[in-house]
Amino acid sequence: MSVPVPMRDVAGEAPGYPTSVELRAEVERLLRTRGVTLEAIADVVCAVQAPYFPDLTPAECLLSVGTVLDKREVQHAVLTGVALDTLAERGLLDEPLLSIVRSDDSLYGLDEVLALAVTNIYGSIGLTNFGYLDKEKVGIIGRLNRSKGGQVHTFLDDLVAAVAAAAAARIAHQRRP
């Protein structure tokens, strides 16, 4: 980036820039078009945290997923990752990047890099859950990974695992006074 520029007046209006609320709506819509509902992510959160918090409800997990998706850093990561997946599907990336993203090349790593940016929002305790979810492919993460027919989810499966891991970390922090 450049150094932050004063791109709005003192009153805080930023004409031309979407608000965080608008971005959140767009992110939710985009995830749905890629086959991911917030409820499906919340299911993963519940599966991971239930052993530690027996009274955890689906509503609390869903609330936590929503709060993670309210963060601008998370919104930007999802918008960017899904854009790369979609561009790869449409053949709009140049080679060799096109083949690398299309094949979900195991050495690519940028998908984990974006995921890390998401997970870090609630601190590093999300790292362990992210890695576990990404490897074990719990719930919707596994369904994304198995989807065929030209669909590319190289970034999306990692992003969903990262949002779930961040939401789980947030619950762990919230439960401690």
Next chain:
Amino acid sequence: MSVPVPMRDVAGEAPGYPTSVELRAEVERLLRTRGVTLEAIADVVCAVQAPYFPDLTPAECLLSVGTVLDKREVQHAVLTGVALDTLAERGLLDEPLLSIVRSDDSLYGLDEVLALAVTNIYGSIGLTNFGYLDKEKVGIIGRLNRSKGGQVHTFLDDLVAAVAAAAAARIAHQRRP
């Protein structure tokens, strides 16, 4: 870490674990004993952000520093980094770590690692300001770096730069609706 363990009852009491509020008070006390006030950190934040937000007040900068220090991840990083500085001063680390920390060895890197954990709490836009502050040694950061007489601030100067960078990033996020 281990996998999170259910170390408290359902009502949320965690006997034996300090609350985030208690940790915040301890962090503030510890910083003061090491020569760092929240006001001095707020001055750095104001210096960095004033060009972009002409109406920014010292009170808003101080509030932002306080909010950063309310985060448990930040509290843990400060407690740990200052502990290592203090142990090095007292000669309680073993060699070769003792000499490495005492001399602020330029290849050490763990001080930046802890700082990164702090900066990440408000997203990656804090990275640039952290690096700039750490190199230019603005305000209190420079005073820590120049302090002599057996004092070790290997971790503290980076942590202060990171808290200031995170507080600046938080202001940038807050100012956008």
Next chain:
Amino acid sequence: MSVPVPMRDVAGEAPGYPTSVELRAEVERLLRTRGVTLEAIADVVCAVQAPYFPDLTPAECLLSVGTVLDKREVQHAVLTGVALDTLAERGLLDEPLLSIVRSDDSLYGLDEVLALAVTNIYGSIGLTNFGYLDKEKVGIIGRLNRSKGGQVHTFLDDLVAAVAAAAAARIAHQRRP
């Protein structure tokens, strides 16, 4: 990503995947088409490290930049970041991402995230130099930042700062036995 899949036979052939040497050539070509030579990056490295190593030569800086660009993680970051810049130039990203990348929105953050992945390759000591270079816009970084006429360098200026910071960190490590 998915869990690493056995996508090649035991002898190590990976038909369809570019070798690291091929990727390096492609990265160098791509940088040149975006106005960045390895020599220009090496100039930044020399500017940063000369005060600490008076005998440092341009050839050593250039060698270090080349070694950084031999790393697959770095190659992937450059390919991906430049792809996003170029897609934004051509209007091939969807809104709101298109406007965010085109305007180099100061809250975007993903450009720093990619840069961090590059810098980390030689350890965290590169962080400070990255932030400094990104803010002070030394040499080619400033020229990229000032370029106009529809060109988008949102990712590229950060990536160049990160490659220079990593190359500088590598020299610091190499000079110590």
Next chain:
Amino acid sequence: MSVPVPMRDVAGEAPGYPTSVELRAEVERLLRTRGVTLEAIADVVCAVQAPYFPDLTPAECLLSVGTVLDKREVQHAVLTGVALDTLAERGLLDEPLLSIVRSDDSLYGLDEVLALAVTNIYGSIGLTNFGYLDKEKVGIIGRLNRSKGGQVHTFLDDLVAAVAAAAAARIAHQRRP
């Protein structure tokens, strides 16, 4: 850290600073006194990578672990993490840090932060394996986690998982030409 200082003459001698080779020997010795052999870490690497590389030998895994431990950033992380474990065992940390480290508090997070610094050395593809190993507690990682009698392995189990994950990532990179 401070800005890198010219702490050695042009010929590269750094009197008073241990060489990377000396640090490696010290790290290996320290790990052994904490119950961790390089062979035990190599076993974890083989367990993780064998499904993808059927011809992988214990010798190749051990070589990869050794190469990871040759990196100064890794050496510093191990020295620092084990120092904190040991200081907690001896009661030499102040409260509340002492109780936090002793109990391996699930919200602490600094152990993952140090682990991340290790894993990043071979790029972000190690993240997934790190999280998986840390959660599933494969081999020596599980033995460290179960050890009792006043021993503190809050940092060590994460560091071992991170070294194994980095060594596995290195093998994945090496196997591709």
